[in-house]
Each structure stands twice: as structure tokens, then as C-alpha cells.
Amino acid sequence: MKWTFNQEHIIGILCIAIGTTVLILTKSFPGGTAAAEISGPAFFPNVLSYGLIILGIYQILSGFFSPKAQTHSISTIWKGMRSKEFLNLVIICVALLIYILTVKKVGFYATSALFLGVVLWRLGVKFRNNLISTLVFLAVIYLVFSKIFAVTLPSGILF
Amino acid sequence: MQAFFSIFQLHVLIPWLLAMALGIFVGGIPGLTATMAVALIVPLTYHVEAIAGIAMIIGVSFTSIFAGDIPATFLRVPGTPASGAAVLDGYQMHLKGQGSLAITLDLICSAIGGLVGILILIFVAPALSRFALKFTHFEYFWLGVLGLSMSAVISRGSRIKGLISMVLGVLVSTIGIDITTGYPRFAFGNIQLMEGIEFIPVMIGLFGISEVLRSIFTMEDMAGAVFDEKIKLTSRSVGKVINENKLLITQSSVVGTLIGALPGAGADVAAWVAYGLAKRTSKNSDQFGAGCVEGVIAPTSANNAAIGGTWIPALVFGIPGDTITAIVLGAMMMYGLKPGPLVFEGERLLVNQIFSVGLVSQLFLLILGYIGIKSFTWFFRFPRNIVFGGILIFSVVGSFAIRNNLFDVGVVLIFGILGFVMERSEIPLAPLILGLILGPMIEENLRIGLIKTSGSFAAFVTRPISVSLATILVVMFLWDPIKSLVLKLVKRHS
Numbered sequence: 001m002k003w004t005f006n007q008e009h010i011i012g013i014l015c016i017a018i019g020t021t022v023l024i025l026t027k028s029f030p031g032g033t034a035a036a037e038i039s040g041p042a043f044f045p046n047v048l049s050y051g052l053i054i055l056g057i058y059q060i061l062s063g064f065f066s067p068k069a070q071t072h073s074i075s076t077i078w079k080g081m082r083s084k085e086f087l088n089l090v091i092i093c094v095a096l097l098i099y100i101l102t103v104k105k106v107g108f109y110a111t112s113a114l115f116l117g118v119v120l121w122r123l124g125v126k127f128r129n130n131l132i133s134t135l136v137f138l139a140v141i142y143l144v145f146s147k148i149f150a151v152t153l154p155s156g157i158l159f
Numbered sequence: 160m161q162a163f164f165s166i167f168q169l170h171v172l173i174p175w176l177l178a179m180a181l182g183i184f185v186g187g188i189p190g191l192t193a194t195m196a197v198a199l200i201v202p203l204t205y206h207v208e209a210i211a212g213i214a215m216i217i218g219v220s221f222t223s224i225f226a227g228d229i230p231a232t233f234l235r236v237p238g239t240p241a242s243g244a245a246v247l248d249g250y251q252m253h254l255k256g257q258g259s260l261a262i263t264l265d266l267i268c269s270a271i272g273g274l275v276g277i278l279i280l281i282f283v284a285p286a287l288s289r290f291a292l293k294f295t296h297f298e299y300f301w302l303g304v305l306g307l308s309m310s311a312v313i314s315r316g317s318r319i320k321g322l323i324s325m326v327l328g329v330l331v332s333t334i335g336i337d338i339t340t341g342y343p344r345f346a347f348g349n350i351q352l353m354e355g356i357e358f359i360p361v362m363i364g365l366f367g368i369s370e371v372l373r374s375i376f377t378m379e380d381m382a383g384a385v386f387d388e389k390i391k392l393t394s395r396s397v398g399k400v401i402n403e404n405k406l407l408i409t410q411s412s413v414v415g416t417l418i419g420a421l422p423g424a425g426a427d428v429a430a431w432v433a434y435g436l437a438k439r440t441s442k443n444s445d446q447f448g449a450g451c452v453e454g455v456i457a458p459t460s461a462n463n464a465a466i467g468g469t470w471i472p473a474l475v476f477g478i479p480g481d482t483i484t485a486i487v488l489g490a491m492m493m494y495g496l497k498p499g500p501l502v503f504e505g506e507r508l509l510v511n512q513i514f515s516v517g518l519v520s521q522l523f524l525l526i527l528g529y530i531g532i533k534s535f536t537w538f539f540r541f542p543r544n545i546v547f548g549g550i551l552i553f554s555v556v557g558s559f560a561i562r563n564n565l566f567d568v569g570v571v572l573i574f575g576i577l578g579f580v581m582e583r584s585e586i587p588l589a590p591l592i593l594g595l596i597l598g599p600m601i602e603e604n605l606r607i608g609l610i611k612t613s614g615s616f617a618a619f620v621t622r623p624i625s626v627s628l629a630t631i632l633v634v635m636f637l638w639d640p641i642k643s644l645v646l647k648l649v650k651r652h653s
Binding site for chain 2: 007011015018022025026029030039041043045048049051052055056058059062082085088092093096097099100103104112115116119120122123124125129133137141144145150151152153
């Protein structure tokens with residue numbers, strides 16, 4: 001039987017990697033006072049890490065032996081994703097990251113307007129509807145968060 | 160009675176009704192779940208009184224679950240996962256020209272189911288809480304593990320993937336100051352991480368942002384779902400059908416409540432189980448799937464009844480029955496309330512207010528559901544891409560507003576991407592959220608229990624209630640292998 005490297009293997013490897021990283025990190029934690037260091041801060045994360053490593057090993061093995069797993073090649077994760085849509089996904093995530101990094105300096109409403117405009121544009125909303133929707137959403141946010149619930153939104157150098 | 164009348168104050172009623180209206184809107188749009196509706200309003204609940212916030216969450220869960228049945232009946236597209244079973248006969252009735260009858264039955268059965276669920280909650284929860292007073296750290300540890308494991312076992316797909324999701328959630332819950340020693344774990348000197356990961360941004364990311372990201376790939380497919388038909392609500396023959404099927408409504412509502420009370424099993428599982436049971440016990444079982452009223456009554460009574468059921472473990476033990484009650488528990492903790500058996504003594508007024516809100520919500524559901532059905536055609540003309548853009552910005556602002564903290568928005572982004580990747584890899588999301596909520600409870604009770612016994616695990620498996628809970632856990636995991644082994648043996652002998 002020919003084995004293919006599949007989705008289950010990746011999940012298993014990630015589980016083992018996370019579990020091992022946690023075990024390495026907890027080595028620097030102070031020890032507990034009672035038997036088997038049960039009162040120490042490392043005890044519970046270590047138990048979970050061992051559990052995750054065992055699950056990861058099981059997952060890798062099932063990747064080899066389960067007939068269903070053999071059909072889940074790595075490409076299954078990307079199945080149905082067209083390049084244009086994938087680009088949209090990346091743009092929206094990057095836009096959100098830039099939004100988080102700049103909103104305090106630039107100001108909430110200016111950054112949000114730009115962010116929403118980009119998101120709606122990538123979601124295929126036409127310019128006129130995009131503009132109207134952005135203004136309506138910002139007006140609702142202003143009314144609900146700033147006026148009714150008195151949440152202080154970052155004002156920044158613009159507004 | 161004081162509790163009952165106190166919920167009719169304007170500062171409770173207005174946010175409650177607005178949230179219920181939002182539930183109709185979100186639930187009626189395919190792709191948007193009841194959990195997402197709750198996730199969207201939770202940040203707003205922090206700015207109102209505790210009972211108003213809880214009323215908003217209860218109300219939105221009832222209306223969004225019902226509203227999911229509207230596109231399920233008319234477009235064959237379930238608005239929420241809980242409406243999956245309602246598609247089968249509801250849509251067939253619509254094709255036969257009985258769509259209005261189906262949706263009217265649906266609305267009434269949803270309200271009756273919701274009512275039965277809340278009534279069972281009212282009678283069962285206080286009695287169960289007296290029993291829960293016997294629980295110590297050892298029992299609470301097993302209860303937490305049981306609740307978590309059930310979410311992994313019941314969730315669709317691979318059980319191992321459910322467990323992976325669950326362990327990841329519990330691991331995330333260990334980030335921050337250790338409650339026993341005060342040591343900052345996995346904080347890397349970052350003050351925000353020392354405070355721990357707030358579960359609301361995690362949940363908004365997992366269920367809100369990941370859904371928006373997922374929608375990018377389904378936007379074109381959903382564009383085909385158009386509807387242009389006037390719906391007339393019919394009262395003729397509805398009374399007769401309800402009267403003829405009162406036993407089925409009761410059966411489905413009770414089953415829905417019981418399924419809802421199992422941690423991890425929500426309204427969607429309840430609807431399918433009730434549908435299957437109705438089919439098995441009905442004289443017209445061959446009519447199921449071809450547009451029979453029983454196929455509409457059973458799942459729609461059960462999915463709303465399940466909401467009352469999910470509140471039983473949440474209020475009595477502090478164990479969420481589903482992701483919605485997980486959010487409620489988090490919200491209650493933010494209000495300084497600790498769900499558990501003592502809440503029935505210390506917070507009697509609030510508990511009665513919750514019961515009252517649940518009961519009155521059924522009346523509001525009938526009114527808002529009626530308006531929702533009437534305005535259904537408008538719902539579907541609303542462009543989905545604009546709705547998703549709105550969800551994205553409200554998720555961002557909502558998560559920021561909780562603590563006026565941009566770190567939480569970063570958490571939303573990270574868990575949004577993680578949720579998207581997990582769904583693509585068929586790893587269920589709900590166990591991660593439950594792990595994050597139940598993790599601290601399990602750790603605290605495990606460590607305190609072990610410290611009490613100087614590291615011995617004996618007390619966890621020798622006390623009567625502890626050993627019963629542990630046995631249930633073992634049976635739950637071994638049930639499938641044992642069943643297949645027994646069947647093999649029986650086959651071989653016969």
C-alpha cells in the first residue's frame with residue numbers, strides 16, 4: 001500500500017510540536033512543594049502537553065492506516081480555494097493587522113472607514129454601496145458604542 | 160413575583176427586544192449561526208445591568224434558532240446548524256404549497272418547545288442544585304472533565320480531533336497568572352498575557368471572523384439563494400394540527416431539553432434526535448422527508464427546547480451545555496456571579512429573573528417571529544457581503560470595547576485565522592471554547608484535590624459520586640468499541 005503524506009500527519013506533527021514547546025517552556029517554571037510537584041505551576045500544562053503529544057502520535061498513525069485519511073492529502077485544505085479568493089482572504093487579514101497597529105495613532109473613525117472600505121471592496125461591494133454601507137456602519141457604531149454605552153474609542157491624530 | 164415584574168422595566172425590555180430582533184435577522188441569514196448572534200451582542204451586554212445582559216443573550220438565542228428555520232423552509236438553506244433537520248419536511252411542504260402552514264407550525268412549536276424547556280429548567284435545576292451541594296473538589300474535577308469530553312465525543316467528525324481541540328482550549332486557559340502560586344505562565348513578560356486570554360475575543364474570532372473568512376469562498380454559491388414570494392401566515396388548520404400532535408410536541412420538547420442538558424450537545428443535535436425519534440414512533444414514518452407536519456413539528460419543538468436544557472448544567476454546576484451557555488457563563492463571571500449550586504441561595508432573585516425572562520421570551524418570540532416571517536423577503540434582498548463586512552467591524556469594535564484594549568482585537572484576528580484553518584481541517588471549534596471555559600475549573604479542582612490528599616489520586620476514584628462520574632466517562636469513550644465487539648460476538652454466535 002502506498003502511503004501519502006496527508007492532512008492527519010500535519011495535525012499530528014503540530015500537536016507534538018506544541019506539546020514539546022510547552023514542555024520546554026515549563027522547565028523554567030518554579031517547582032511545587034507537594035509530592036510530584038503537583039502544587040507547581042508547571043503541573044497542569046505538562047499533563048496537557050503529554051496528552052497532546054499522545055493525540056498527535058495517534059493522529060500520525062491514523063494518517064498512515066486510516067483509508068479515509070489517505071484521501072485527505074495536504075491539498076484538501078486548499079480545496080475549493082480560488083487564487084482570487086485566497087488573495088482576498090490575505091488582504092482582509094493584513095488589513096485587520098494594519099488596522100490594529102494604526103488605529104490608536106490615526107484615530108478610530110478614520111482607520112475604520114478605510115478598513116471597512118477595503119473589506120467591502122474585496123467582498124465585491126460596488127463603490128456607491130460601499131460608501132453608503134461604510135457610513136451607515138460607522139454611524140451605528142458611533143451611536144451604539146460612543147453615545148449609548150459611552151465607550152472611549154481611540155481619537156488619534158485625525159478622528 | 161418581584162423577580163417576574165422586575166424584568167418589565169424599560170432598561171431591561173429595550174435591549175432585550177432589540178437583541179431578539181437582531182436574532183431574527185442574524186438567524187435568518189444562512190451562514191450566520193445563533194452562536195455568532197450571541198457573540199455579536201455579548202460586548203454590548205457589559206454596558207447594561209446583569210439581568211438586561213442575560214435577557215439579551217437568552218432572547219437572541221431563542222429568536223436566532225427559530226429564524227434559522229425560515230430559509231430552511233423556503234430556500235432549503237438552514238439559517239443556522241440547528242435548522243438542519245427542519246429543512247427535510249419544511250421545504251417539501253413549501254414545494255407542495257404548504258410553506259405558510261409549515262412556518263406557522265414551526266413558530267408555534269418553537270415557542271411551545273422553548274416554554275417546555277424553561278419549565279423543565281425551573282423544576283429540575285433547584286432540585287439538582289441541592290444534590291450538587293454534596294460535590295467537593297473531586298466531583299467537580301470529574302464533572303468538568305465529563306463536560307469537556309462529551310463536547311469532544313458528541314461533536315461531528317473525528318473524536319480525536321475533538322479531543323485535540325479540547326486540549327488546545329485548556330492549554331490556552333493556562334496562559335496568565337497561575338491562581339495557586341501567582342506565577343505568570345507563558346506570559347513572556349507581556350502584561351496583557353499575564354492577565355490571561357479573555358474568552359470573548361477568542362469566541363468572536365473563532366465563530367465570527369472565521370465565518371467571515373469562510374464566506375469569502377462561498378459568497379458566489381450563496382448568491383443563487385434568491386426568494387421572491389409573499390408569505391401568508393395561516394391560522395386555519397394550524398390549531399387542529401397542533402391538537403392532533405400534542406403528544407409529539409411534548410415528546411420532542413422533552414427530548415430536546417434532555418439532549419440540550421448534555422454538555423456539548425446543542426440545539427442541532429437535539430433537532431436531529433427528536434426528528435429520528437418522531438420518525439421511529441410515528442404511524443406515518445414513510446411520509447417523513449416527503450413533507451409531513453410531524454417532520455416539521457419534531458425538530459422545531461426540540462431545537463428551541465434544547466436552549467432551556469443547556470441552562471440546567473450551566474446554572475447548577477457551572478458547566479456550559481453548549482457554546483451559547485459557555486458565553487453566558489463567561490458573561491456572568493464578568494458580572495461577578497459564580498454559577499453553581501450556591502447561586503440558587505445567594506442569587507435567588509437573579510435566578511428567578513432568568514426563569515421569568517425565559518418564559519416571557521416565548522411570547523416575544525411569537526410576536527417577533529411573526530414580524531420576521533412577514534419581512535422575510537426583505538431579509539434575502541439584503542446583500543450578504545455587506546452583512547459580513549458589518550460583522551467584521553462590529554466584531555472588532557465589540558472586542559475592543561470589552562476592556563478598551565487593542566490586544567483583544569489581536570486575539571480576535573489570531574483566533575479568527577485559527578478557526579478558519581481548524582474548520583478547513585475538520586477540527587471542531589466548540590471543544591476549544593469549552594476547554595478555555597472549563598480549563599481553570601478542572602485545574603483548580605484537580606490541584607486542590609491532589610494537595611488535600613498529598614498527591615494521591617485515590618480520593619478521585621473512591622468517593623461514590625466521583626467514581627460514578629468517572630465510570631460514565633470511561634463508558635462514554637468505550638461505548639463504541641464495546642458495542643461493535645458485542646455485535647461481532649452476537650453475529651458469530653448466531
